[in-house]
Amino acid sequence: MSHDVILRIGTKLILPFILLFALYVQFHGDYGPGGGFQAGVIVAAAVILVTITFGLRTARRIAPRAVVERMVPLGVFIFAATGIVSLFTGRNYLDYSNFAHDPLDAHFIGIFAVEAGVLVTVAGTMIALFYAFIERGR
Amino acid sequence: MEALINMALLTLLAAVTIAIVRQHNLVGVVILASIYSFLMAGVMLVLDAVDVALTEASVGAAISTIMLLAALNLTKTREYPLKHANLVPLLLSLVVGAGLIWGSLVLPPFGVADAPIHRHVAPRYITQSMGEIGVPNMVTAVLADYRGYDTLGETTVIFVAGIGVMLLLRGRRRREPGAGKAEDRS
Numbered sequence: 306m307s308h309d310v311i312l313r314i315g316t317k318l319i320l321p322f323i324l325l326f327a328l329y330v331q332f333h334g335d336y337g338p339g340g341g342f343q344a345g346v347i348v349a350a351a352v353i354l355v356t357i358t359f360g361l362r363t364a365r366r367i368a369p370r371a372v373v374e375r376m377v378p379l380g381v382f383i384f385a386a387t388g389i390v391s392l393f394t395g396r397n398y399l400d401y402s403n404f405a406h407d408p409l410d411a412h413f414i415g416i417f418a419v420e421a422g423v424l425v426t427v428a429g430t431m432i433a434l435f436y437a438f439i440e441r442g443r
Numbered sequence: 444m445e446a447l448i449n450m451a452l453l454t455l456l457a458a459v460t461i462a463i464v465r466q467h468n469l470v471g472v473v474i475l476a477s478i479y480s481f482l483m484a485g486v487m488l489v490l491d492a493v494d495v496a497l498t499e500a501s502v503g504a505a506i507s508t509i510m511l512l513a514a515l516n517l518t519k520t521r522e523y524p525l526k527h528a529n530l531v532p533l534l535l536s537l538v539v540g541a542g543l544i545w546g547s548l549v550l551p552p553f554g555v556a557d558a559p560i561h562r563h564v565a566p567r568y569i570t571q572s573m574g575e576i577g578v579p580n581m582v583t584a585v586l587a588d589y590r591g592y593d594t595l596g597e598t599t600v601i602f603v604a605g606i607g608v609m610l611l612l613r614g615r616r617r618r619e620p621g622a623g624k625a626e627d628r629s
Contacts, residue, residue, distance in 0.1 A: 338497045431510075
């Protein structure tokens, strides 16, 4: 854990904004630049910042390793399951047109689910990899 | 003005590349590579590819720098010195580089609207995606909807790569003399 007061207070101050920006990038990806991949990386960056300033133990309390490592396959599952669901609505794999009555709403829901899957996998992978590197170096 | 920004960015890119080649301290190389990615994000921004710029800045400049520094923590930070100059790699890279430049001569001029790549499916995305998908950001419409298969594949690649690296790092560690350094990291 870093004993530098500026680093610790600075991290605490900036952390909510990093997470808020990640949410913005995730949910505003339909209108501006961004999406699940970038948002996942930003979420991972927030956790990595906590790990660097407050140490692995604190970071593990916020993002436990078991949760993070389960996120890695979970995101792929969400993505692939969205495709399976679209098969059950009578469409091709990953064709979202029948998710709602209005086709535009249906595509919005499909894109939302898929981007959520990407976010979960990317954030989980990046954090889990960083944990693995840190633990190996101890 | 745009040409000026482009020239400045590309000059800096070349300077950073030369600095990377000349730098033998690997921590320095990682930091320079991060600067390279950040400049590249600037280039993408000038080219109006904001999604790529955001990805390059967050992945190339931030996360991969952290990952490489974490990897250097496990290895040595000095480049292994070359015993003697090796001409084969130099010759190979010169030949490949010349081939790439020769190939680029027959490409359509930069940014031309009727280049083959812009006449295939791109017009459909530009004209129809708002009516079919209803998402203003065309990049998101293409990535998550029209080409959902590709993105599913990419996500799977991240998953597989992550699992692979975790398996490698979590494996049992061979004890080397003097390798068990106890740095306080928690």
